[in-house]
Amino acid sequence: xxxxxxxxxxxxxxxxxxxxxxxxxxxxxxxxxxxxxxxxxxxxxxxxxxxxxxxxxxxxxxxxxxxxxxxxxxxxxxxxxxxxxxxxxxxxxxxxxxxxxxxxxxxxxxxxxxxxxxxxxxxxxxxxxxxxxxxxxxxxxxxxxxxxxxxxxxxxxxxxxxxxxxxxxxxxxxxxxxxxxxxxxxxxxxxxxxxxxxxxxxxxxxxxxxxxxxxxxxxxxxxxxxxxxxxxxxxxxxxxxxxxxxxxxxxxxxxxxxxxxxxxxxxxxxxxxxxxxxxxxxxxxxxxxxxxxxxxxxxxxxxxxxxxxxxxxxxxxxxxxxxxxxxxxxxxxxxxxxxxxxxxxxxxxxxxxxxxxxxxxxxxxxxxxxxxxxxxxxxxxxxxxxxxxxxxxxxxxxxxxxxxxxxxxxxxxxxxxxxxxxxxxxx
Amino acid sequence: xxxxxxxxxxxxxxxxxxxxxxxxxxxxxxxxxxxxxxxxxxxxxxxxxxxxxxxxxxxxxxxxxxxxxxxxxxxxxxxxxxxxxxxxxxxxxxxxxxxxxxxxxxxxxxxxxxxxxxxxxxxxxxxxxxxxxxxxxxxxxxxxxxxxxxxxxxxxxxxxxxxxxxxxxxxxxxxxxxxxxxxxxxxxxxxxxxxxxxxxxxxxxxxxxxxxxxxxxxxxxxxxxxxxxxxxxxxxxxxxxxxxxxxxxxxxxxxxxxxxxxxxxxxxxxxxxxxxxxxxxxxxxxxxxxxxxxxxxxxxxxxxxxxxxxxxxxxxxxxxxxxxxxxxxxxxxxxxxxxxxxxxxxxxxxxxxxxxxxxxxxxxxxxxxxxxxxxxxxxxxxxxxxxxxxxxxxxxxxxxxxxxxxxxxxxxxxxxxxxxxxxxxxx
Numbered sequence: 140x141x142x143x144x145x146x147x148x149x150x151x152x153x154x155x156x157x158x159x160x161x162x163x164x165x166x167x168x169x170x171x172x173x174x175x176x177x178x179x180x181x182x183x184x185x186x187x188x189x190x191x192x193x194x195x196x197x198x199x200x201x202x203x204x205x206x207x208x209x210x211x212x213x214x215x216x217x218x219x220x221x222x223x224x225x226x227x228x229x230x231x232x233x234x235x236x237x238x239x240x241x242x243x244x245x246x247x248x249x250x251x252x253x254x255x256x257x258x259x260x261x262x263x264x265x266x267x268x269x270x271x272x273x274x275x276x277x278x279x280x281x282x283x284x285x286x287x288x289x290x291x292x293x294x295x296x297x298x299x300x301x302x303x304x305x306x307x308x309x310x311x312x313x314x315x316x317x318x319x320x321x322x323x324x325x326x327x328x329x330x331x332x333x334x335x336x337x338x339x340x341x342x343x344x345x346x347x348x349x350x351x352x353x354x355x356x357x358x359x360x361x362x363x364x365x366x367x368x369x370x371x372x373x374x375x376x377x378x379x380x381x382x383x384x385x386x387x388x389x390x391x392x393x394x395x396x397x398x399x400x401x402x403x404x405x406x407x408x409x410x411x412x413x414x415x416x417x418x419x420x421x422x423x424x425x426x427x428x429x430x431x432x433x434x435x436x437x438x439x440x441x442x443x444x445x446x447x448x449x450x451x452x453x454x455x456x457x458x459x460x461x462x463x464x465x466x467x468x469x470x471x472x473x474x475x476x477x478x479x480x481x482x483x484x485x486x487x488x489x490x491x492x493x494x495x496x497x498x499x500x501x502x503x504x505x506x507x508x509x510x511x512x513x514x515x516x517x518x519x520x521x522x523x524x525x526x527x528x529x530x531x532x533x534x535x536x537x538x539x540x541x542x543x544x545x546x547x548x549x550x551x552x553x554x555x556x557x558x559x560x561x562x563x564x565x566x
Numbered sequence: 567x568x569x570x571x572x573x574x575x576x577x578x579x580x581x582x583x584x585x586x587x588x589x590x591x592x593x594x595x596x597x598x599x600x601x602x603x604x605x606x607x608x609x610x611x612x613x614x615x616x617x618x619x620x621x622x623x624x625x626x627x628x629x630x631x632x633x634x635x636x637x638x639x640x641x642x643x644x645x646x647x648x649x650x651x652x653x654x655x656x657x658x659x660x661x662x663x664x665x666x667x668x669x670x671x672x673x674x675x676x677x678x679x680x681x682x683x684x685x686x687x688x689x690x691x692x693x694x695x696x697x698x699x700x701x702x703x704x705x706x707x708x709x710x711x712x713x714x715x716x717x718x719x720x721x722x723x724x725x726x727x728x729x730x731x732x733x734x735x736x737x738x739x740x741x742x743x744x745x746x747x748x749x750x751x752x753x754x755x756x757x758x759x760x761x762x763x764x765x766x767x768x769x770x771x772x773x774x775x776x777x778x779x780x781x782x783x784x785x786x787x788x789x790x791x792x793x794x795x796x797x798x799x800x801x802x803x804x805x806x807x808x809x810x811x812x813x814x815x816x817x818x819x820x821x822x823x824x825x826x827x828x829x830x831x832x833x834x835x836x837x838x839x840x841x842x843x844x845x846x847x848x849x850x851x852x853x854x855x856x857x858x859x860x861x862x863x864x865x866x867x868x869x870x871x872x873x874x875x876x877x878x879x880x881x882x883x884x885x886x887x888x889x890x891x892x893x894x895x896x897x898x899x900x901x902x903x904x905x906x907x908x909x910x911x912x913x914x915x916x917x918x919x920x921x922x923x924x925x926x927x928x929x930x931x932x933x934x935x936x937x938x939x940x941x942x943x944x945x946x947x948x949x950x951x952x953x954x955x956x957x958x959x960x961x962x963x964x965x966x967x968x969x970x971x972x973x974x975x976x977x978x979x980x981x982x983x984x985x986x987x988x989x990x991x992x993x
Contacts, residue, residue: 216971217971217972217975219968220967220968220969220971220972221972223965223968224968224972226671227671227672227675227677227965230669230671231667231669231671231677231679234667234668234669235667235679237664240658240661240662241661242657242658242661242926244653244654244657244658244925244926245654248654248920248925248926250654250658250925250926250927252658252662252944255904255905256905257938257939258905258906258938269976269977269978270975270976270977271976272972272975272976273972273976305975341938341939342939356786356787359783359786359795360783362795362934362935362936363939364936364939364940368786368789383991385987385991386984386987386988386991389980389983389984389987390984392980392983392984393978393980393981393983393984395980396978396979396980396981397978423980423983427979427980427983428977428979429977429978429979429980433980474954477682477952478682478683478685479685480952481952481953482952482953482954482955483952483953483954483955484955484956485954485955485956486956486957486958487988488957488958488959488961488962488988489955489956489957489962490962490969490984490985490988491984492969492973492978492981492982492984492985493675493955493957493962493965493969493985494953494955495969495973495981496968496969496972496973496981497965497968497969497972498671498675498677498955498957498965499669499671499675499677499955500677500953500955501953505950507789508789509789509791510950510952511684511685511768511950512684512768512769512790512791512950513791513950514950514951514952515951515952515953517679517951517953519946519951523932523937523938523939523940523941524941524942524944524946525904525907525908525909525910525937525941525942526908526909526910526921526927526928526942526944527901527909527910527912528909528910528911528912528916528920528921528925528926528927529911529912529913529916530913530915530916530920530925531913531915532915534915535915535916535917535920538650538654538920538924538925540647541646541647541650541651541923541924542647542917542919542920542922542923542924544643544644544647545644545647545648545651545699545700545923545924546919546922546923548644548697548699548732549696549697549698549699549700550696550697550855550856551696551820551823551824551856551919552823552854552855552856553816553819553820553822553823553850553854553856553860554820554823554919554922554923555919556816556819556820556850556854557813557816557817557819557820557917557918557919558917558919558920560812560813560816561813561914561915561917564810564812564813
């Protein structure tokens with residue numbers, strides 16, 4: 140890890156820079172596949188599934204029979220663990236439901252706001268080495284709570300044309316309505332345009348590699364919304380001498396094992412804590428099965444010593460970490476002052492992996508500094524807010540002349556007329 | 567207007583198609599200006615201001631003196647009208663504030679959600695024939711209520727290098743912190759990258775022409791969020807014989823005068839109502855100052871007769887109108903059933919222009935069918951939701967083994983270790 144002691148503010152931007160991603164060379168491929176899927180539908184999706192996933196599929200849709208069989212092969216212990224996580228995630232997301240907001244802004248002028256579900260949503264779950272069934276919990280549970288009527292899931296098949304049983308089990312458990320064996324660009328294109336098998340959806344959620352990320356960005360050009368732009372996962376820990384160095388090291392490593400491009404940062408006012416964490420990382424790293432991945436991420440990562448808490452907080456807000464662990468005596472200072480973070484983990488007994496799986500919070504969070512302007516996925520991500528208004532004769536008499544004046548000043552006579560006519564008739 | 571009687575469902579898609587926009591030929595220009603502004607800053611912004619707005623500016627930033635003078639030139643009547651609108655918009659948006667959501671999902675596992683302001687936001691206000699000061703009310707009021715610390719406004723200057731006084735007056739009144747004389751692509755690029763004068767912002771709001779729309783879309787590639795993708799304004803009215811045909815016609819025309827590409831649709835089960843509205847439109851259209859614009863929009867627009875309320879509702883949900891006026895006896899049927907609409911106006915005395923200016927609801931709404939997945943601008947548009955969690959020793963003992971099992975099943979050993987270490991030490 141890189142050690143940086145007392146960096147000057149003018150150097151923060153450089154120090155906090157994320158490993159850059161180059162996407163421009165991918166865009167051509169993504170555009171081509173989108174155009175082909177748009178016109179060719181299922182046949183094109185199958186062609187690319189054969190090319191990228193190495194399997195020729197007859198049917199893209201997972202059958203009820205496949206789901207049944209998969210479910211039976213998930214161990215009882217894992218089923219119970221998933222069920223505990225499900226219960227906590229449901230509790231926390233159900234509590235996010237907001238009531239209708241109604242205000243009579245003036246006598247006779249009633250305005251209200253209501254949230255209604257996005258009817259058709261698509262969830263993308265990557266395949267590869269780690270079957271991310273936990274992400275299904277994080278996306279399908281709030282989608283179901285929101286009342287989305289179609290919850291479509293796409294995930295790439297393995298070389299035998301199968302999906303990991305834990306993925307099928309979790310999808311079924313959480314109310315996914317349809318599952319398709321399709322991954323990568325062709326999955327995002329399929330949900331953007333619709334094919335003979337795959338339904339067109341209104342909003343696409345979920346993580347993915349650079350191809351999926353660029354494909355989601357392109358989907359927005361065709362009118363599909365996405366949860367947020369994605370980037371490599373990251374963690375920033377602020378810790379002092381009340382923190383347990385072994386715990387801090389384990390959290391930094393849990394983030395580092397995600398990928399070689401993950402980034403982890405430790406910020407501290409304590410030199411001894413930094414020293415202790417560095418030693419702990421060396422020891423713990425060796426025994427990890429994904430040590431080679433974690434090692435690369437750790438090489439990119441930083442141990443930053445700062446002068447005081449205020450400087451630490453300013454630096455953290457400039458970075459805007461996806462995950463932010465606060466392990467300090469005066470935690471209130473950081474909790475009050477943090478402006479830009481996806482999710483915050485407090486104290487020695489709150490590992491980031493708790494939020495990744497089972498505490499109840501969502502793990503689909505803004506990376507790459509996007510915590511400055513994007514929310515993590517929450518119940519509202521699956522709804523849209525609509526406004527309503529009803530004005531009485533009395534109401535239009537009260538606000539009518541203001542509208543007339545403003546419409547006229549904007550040069551919009553027909554806007555004014557719509558009021559003038561009503562004011563005449565209301566007398 | 568085009569009359570369509572009892573269309574078959576399979577033809578709805580074609581009938582409801584919006585006038586298409588071609589943006590691909592604009593993209594090159596937008597890309598070039600972005601690249602230039604990124605490297606050249608103010609000098610490039612000034613170059614394009616001279617080219618597109620026909621004025622050579624020394625300073626981009628509006629001075630306090632200019633604001634003062636402008637404010638003095640706004641009539642007292644208009645000031646009062648703006649003040650009434652401000653008060654209603656404030657009331658309605660302040661009521662949208664949500665409390666912190668806190669849940670103990672299991673004993674010892676506390677999770678909460680809080681919303682914090684997006685620190686730096688940019689508001690784009692178009693220039694041109696209509697000075698849209700009302701849009702400043704709609705964007706700056708919720709930005710201020712949310713607690714955004716920098717509220718930057720960009721709007722193009724006229725040929726004399728000046729900004730319409732009503733725009734400056736309203737901006738100052740609603741808490742805009744900085745105003746810049748810059749419009750079009752160069753404004754969006756300036757707020758995306760920052761220049762010597764213009765600050766970089768985290769999220770850009772506001773309407774604009776096709777160039778601005780494409781520029782906002784490009785800004786998202788550079789990590790800036792936007793309010794929503796934009797398209798021409800539109801209105802759909804559902805009305806029966808309890809509706810006043812003159813009022814309905816005036817609403818359709820108020821939308822039509824926005825631009826030649828605006829679209830208005832009347833849906834009704836009543837042939838006589840459709841006939842009456844058609845006649846009213848002819849009469850009212852003639853006397854409008856913007857008749858030539860409205861005429862073109864009206865030519866694109868549709869009067870659709872349907873069999874019954876259910877068919878009307880299905881068709882409206884498929885269209886997803888930006889503005890939706892409900893003027894029928896059984897209004898409850900539509901209010902309960904509407905899934906996709908930006909803002910809903912109910913009854914004979916609720917013209918769309920009330921919501922455009924002064925009732926309290928926001929007029930920045932999803933067009934182009936985006937009501938299926940996007941919210942109109944509201945208080946939350948200026949905030950992001952963050953989650954927090956704090957787990958006690960007891961808490962980690964309760965959820966620890968579930969996390970261990972799930973992490974292991976996903977092949978993420980370091981995630982498991984972070985818990986295992988804590989479980990060992992907590993004994």
